[in-house]
Amino acid sequence: MARVLRTLRRTAWQAIPTVIAVVVIDFFLLRLAPGDAADALAAESGSATEETMAALRAHFGLDQPAFVQFLSYIGNLLHFSLGFSPLYNMPVSRLIGERLPGTLLLMATALSLALLIGISAGVVMSMFAGRLTDRVLSVIALLFYSVPGFWIGLMLIVLFSVRLGWLPSGGAETIGAGLTGWPWLLDRARHLILPAVSLALFFIAIYARLVRASMLEVRDQDYVRTATAKGLSRTAVTLRHMLWNALLPVTTVAGMHVGAILGGAVVVETVFSWPGLGRLAFEAVLKRDFSVLLGILLLSSLLVIAVNVLVDLLQAWLDPRIALR
């Protein structure tokens, strides 16, 4: 436990400069964006005189020097404020807060699916390495690896919603159905299946290939031979001795993938009209609302940093040698 706490202190300490750099980059990207909040409001209302524009700029502090604006941006962030979206007419943090749970649900489901199917497929492939089962699964994995999520999402809609009529083609729940209890949960689950599968395919392929490679890596090690020699069954050796060690690279990679899954969610949420951060990002691009866009970018980076700290802790717990580094 002391080891895990030491790791926590070290990784949290290392994360601070990264967070600062991310905030600085985010702020300067926001300044690079064409137009500001006053322009956006003026475009929205249709007409604005020079005076009202100047008054708006003074109101939002846009007439201040860059350094002062940066300080007030930092001050806002310390109060958990990501600025105000003139187009949605509400604080960016509230807007993001409304959409975050949807994205987290989608990401968590997709990641669990990917880990479950990917690791199982990888174990099966390594047990039959070089034989037909391995070859067929390898080809399928490579195909999953090459398919864009938004396209497979559309194809799944054609098959399961349009042709077969089994699953809904979009949204997070049946609107106006007024469901409660089990029927409500079932309805949510039915809406979740297609987007989660579209998002997961790519990662299923990655984990399958990774687990296969690392299982083959540990296969020839002494402790595996020892386990076999003391008479354990092949299943016990594979699952209890080999897989446990082959999982370490998977935790590293899965932590790195949080950002990629978030990026994938942008397109998948657009395809399935899923009310999440990804679709909000896309709407913000269309409306050229950069305060929302950069708020999402900043929050995503913080999420990635937090997950990386968690992965470090998980690894320190899984493998005692890591804390010694």
Place this chain on the structure above:
Amino acid sequence: MKSLGLFLRNPTGLAGSSLLLLVIVAALLAPVLFPGDPLDMATTPFIWPLQDPAFPLGSDSLGRDVLAGIVHGARVSVLIGFASTFVGVVIGTLVGACAGYFGGRLDDLLVRLMEVFQTFPPFLLIIVLVSIAEPSVATITAAIGIVSWPTVARLVRAEFRSLRERDFVLAARGLGYGAARIVFLEILPNAAAPIIVTTSVMVATAILNESALSFLGLGDPNLVSWGSMIGAGRDQLRTAWYLVALPGAALVITVLSLNLFGDGLNDALNPRARGR
């Protein structure tokens, strides 16, 4: 040369390179095979594939030839895929080589920089960069390149760190060679194999990112690309799903060929993986 022989005897690599060659030839010959703008109306709308021999893959809602669109779309995918990978590999190699070879403070700083860039969700950063700079082939190429360099930098740094104390590098240093000559002419050729393998995966990723971008309507508006064809066909998904399926199939074949190519290269260049 031994690697080339191994590569050519590898069925995966061979299948990948033949498919890839087909896509590149289609991209190069597009203006010859289908002269004229593929965005112009060519025939009546909504001809299904295999109905009209003049338009074997049918036409879309505006009567545009789907086959011409797919062949012309290969140009954008191939161009942006390779150009943005080139940008990413050049930046990544320079940064990674400096960090790995010189070490010390510079290394700490550059590793930090890579970490910062890797906290941004890649596709989200691409969207932000492209929408700030207005979409065009040049800005999309730059955005995808900027997002992809840390992968190369990490790899190159690791290679350089393991190579910089080898005897041949010490010998070069003993002969009084400058840092630039040692980095580019002595160490880099020895670190080339893993960089080349990563490059093919990066081209595949870049093509996927470009297609997702133009699917969302953030591609170059003056050019036809597979992503924009899928985006346009999406509105007729219920009635004419072939408009989404066909450009997507072209996309999958191209990305698959690059991944097969990369696997084949990896088997040929990485002796540890041989026989598995």
